[in-house]
Amino acid sequence: xxxxxxxxxxxxxxxxxxxxxxxxxxxxxxxxxxxxxxxxxxxxxxxxxxxxxxxxxxxxxxxxxxxxxxxxxxxxxxxxxxxxxxxxxxxxxxxxxxxxxxxxxxxxxxxxxxxxxxxxxxxxxxxxxxxxxxxxxxxxxxxxxxxxxxxxxxxxxxxxxxxxxxxxxxxxxxxxxxxxxxxxxxxxxxxxxxxxxxxxxxxxxx
Numbered sequence: 658x659x660x661x662x663x664x665x666x667x668x669x670x671x672x673x674x675x676x677x678x679x680x681x682x683x684x685x686x687x688x689x690x691x692x693x694x695x696x697x698x699x700x701x702x703x704x705x706x707x708x709x710x711x712x713x714x715x716x717x718x719x720x721x722x723x724x725x726x727x728x729x730x731x732x733x734x735x736x737x738x739x740x741x742x743x744x745x746x747x748x749x750x751x752x753x754x755x756x757x758x759x760x761x762x763x764x765x766x767x768x769x770x771x772x773x774x775x776x777x778x779x780x781x782x783x784x785x786x787x788x789x790x791x792x793x794x795x796x797x798x799x800x801x802x803x804x805x806x807x808x809x810x811x812x813x814x815x816x817x818x819x820x821x822x823x824x825x826x827x828x829x830x831x832x833x834x835x836x837x838x839x840x841x842x843x844x845x846x847x848x849x850x851x852x853x854x855x856x857x858x859x860x861x862x863x
Contacts, residue, residue, distance in 0.1 A: 660698050665691045665708050675726045677714045685715035686726065737809075738771050740801055741816055742780075746787045747794040748817035752830035755784050762823035766816055794834040795841045802842050810842045811852060818856045 671688035691708040694701030712721045745766060749759040760780070767775040798813055805813065817838065821831035839849035 662696050662699075663693050663705060664696050664699075664701060665693050666701055667691050670710070673726070675712065675714075676728050676730055677717065677719065678721060678725060678728065679717050679719040680714060684717070687713050687715060688723065688726065689713055738767075739783075741770060741812065742767055742775065742783055743787060743797060744794070744813050745816050745820045746780075746784055747792070747797050748820040748831070748834070750784075750787055751794055751821065751834040752828045756824070758824040759820055762820050766819060770812075770816075795837045798838065799841050805842070810844060813842065814838060814844075814849070814852055815856055818853065822857075 667689050669687045670690045673686060673688075674683055675686045676682070677684040677686070688710060689712075690710045693705040693708050695703035695705055710723050712723055712725045713719070714721075742763070745763045746755060749755040749763065755763075763780065764775055767773075794817060802810070817835060821827055821835060827835065835853075838844075839846055842849075844852070
């Protein structure tokens with residue numbers, strides 16, 4: 658009687674360093690590959706298809722998608738800062754212009770968010786890019802909303818509101834864009850209005 662079948666064998670195809678999502682720091686990793694083999698009498702003889710690949714942390718043993726090798730928390734943080742800067746600029750541009758009061762508000766909020774000042778040249782460059790785009794605050798936020806946590810969504814509202822209200826009362830263009838943010842961010846209307854009310858309070862820390 659001939660006994661044949663198939664089985665998966667795991668091998669290491671790459672090793673290196675990555676930022677482990679579970680450990681929260683840089684660790685050694687192994688990129689492992691599972692390949693199916695045709696077996697005869699339980700002995701793997703002929704390689705067949707690749708069943709899958711995954712990254713395994715050498716410290717905690719956690720397994721992750723292959724893309725985890727490229728995860729860079731510092732780059733992600735910088736990209737988030739750039740997106741939030743664009744949120745503030747788009748919020749200011751809701752009435753067609755970024756005035757000096759709004760510029761000051763953007764600089765102060767960026768400093769609070771990142772701990773670093775935004776360079777004047779960077780700010781003006783970002784304003785120019787925003788002006789030349791065909792979008793507005795809600796179209797920009799709509800493009801990043803799915804990747805935002807509840808905290809991230811609240812941060813967007815906070816930055817937009819404080820930028821728009823830097824000179825006092827909200828202007829018509831500001832009010833229109835701010836009102837639409839609830840739907841863009843998929844925040845329930847009652848929660849959104851409560852957040853706006855908190856942000857409206859003098860010296861609000863929200």
